[in-house]
Amino acid sequence: MKVDTFRTTLEKNKYRLESGTEIFIEEHINVFNPHPISLLLADSVAVNQNMKILDLCTGSGIIALAIAKKFNTRNITATDISKEAIRNAMRNSKINKVNDNIDFRIGNLFEPVDNLKFDLIVSNPPCMPFPKYGHYRSKEFRLAVDGGEIGDIYYKNIIKSAKTYLKKNGRLILPIPKWTDWKSIIKIFKNEFDEIKLISRGAVRFFLEDNLGHFKRNLESLNDRGIVDYQRIDSDFYFEVPIYEGKVNF
Numbered sequence: 001m002k003v004d005t006f007r008t009t010l011e012k013n014k015y016r017l018e019s020g021t022e023i024f025i026e027e028h029i030n031v032f033n034p035h036p037i038s039l040l041l042a043d044s045v046a047v048n049q050n051m052k053i054l055d056l057c058t059g060s061g062i063i064a065l066a067i068a069k070k071f072n073t074r075n076i077t078a079t080d081i082s083k084e085a086i087r088n089a090m091r092n093s094k095i096n097k098v099n100d101n102i103d104f105r106i107g108n109l110f111e112p113v114d115n116l117k118f119d120l121i122v123s124n125p126p127c128m129p130f131p132k133y134g135h136y137r138s139k140e141f142r143l144a145v146d147g148g149e150i151g152d153i154y155y156k157n158i159i160k161s162a163k164t165y166l167k168k169n170g171r172l173i174l175p176i177p178k179w180t181d182w183k184s185i186i187k188i189f190k191n192e193f194d195e196i197k198l199i200s201r202g203a204v205r206f207f208l209e210d211n212l213g214h215f216k217r218n219l220e221s222l223n224d225r226g227i228v229d230y231q232r233i234d235s236d237f238y239f240e241v242p243i244y245e246g247k248v249n250f
């Protein structure tokens with residue numbers, strides 16, 4: 001597996017896409033800070049100004065903000081179940097002067113956009129394999145990362161529901177990191193969509209603090225069972241993160 005040098009924070013609160021777009025994010029204790037995957041995903045998206053776009057599970061808003069800034073797109077909806085995340089994302093949209101480009105909504109997955117259809121849905125959902133008795137930072141933060149025991153719960157839900165919210169030739173773009181049950185997720189993606197293609201890939205180092213031994217053991221066990229797939233360099237785990245695009249032809 002190739003380990004890329006990844007885009008990272010330039011300085012506190014400032015992020016830069018590979019394409020050069022810079023985004024300012026006011027960090028919040030209970031909101032997921034943009035991750036290298038968030039930036040890789042934002043950089044993998046190509047849109048034109050007329051497209052209607054949904055950023056599902058927007059967190060700090062990074063992906064919606066990046067798309068608005070990079071393409072000057074005005075038809076973006078961004079949703080999250082966390083009120084704190086949406087408040088933070090709205091504030092970030094003002095700081096980045098794209099608040100007129102994005103309609104922020106609070107609610108569970110597609111609930112806030114129930115009667116809408118989009119040209120593109122993009123999402124970086126919670127996807128960390130979370131051991132049954134795992135604890136991570138806070139209840140609020142757990143909501144941002146807990147993808148169930150094999151990291152697949154949100155993917156399956158989003159892939160199966162997305163078609164209802166896509167227009168003809170609409171696309172769903174998802175990162176499917178190899179710390180999840182990626183083989184099953186891709187299989188479902190292929191079954192549900194007409195065309196699936198790999199549009200980008202990167203690799204990330206998994207940061208697991210010393211008190212997260214149970215997460216490490218869970219990953220080792222999933223790797224032994226052939227569910228996740230990592231490369232170990234010293235005590236670090238490196239995971240490949242492919243970004244897939246599914247298209248509907250109806």
Ligand SMILES: C[S@@+](CC[C@H](N)C(=O)[O-])C[C@H]1O[C@@H](n2cnc3c(N)ncnc32)[C@H](O)[C@@H]1O
Pocket residue numbers: 032033034035037038056057058059060061062063079080081082085107108109123124125126127143144145
């Ligand atoms: C991994 S974070 C990603 C945030 C952002 N998209 C990014 O890439 O930095 C996942 C986000 O999903 C949100 N979330 C969790 N469960 C959700 C649900 N049922 N419906 C909508 N959003 C949810 C969390 O609040 C969190 O902000």
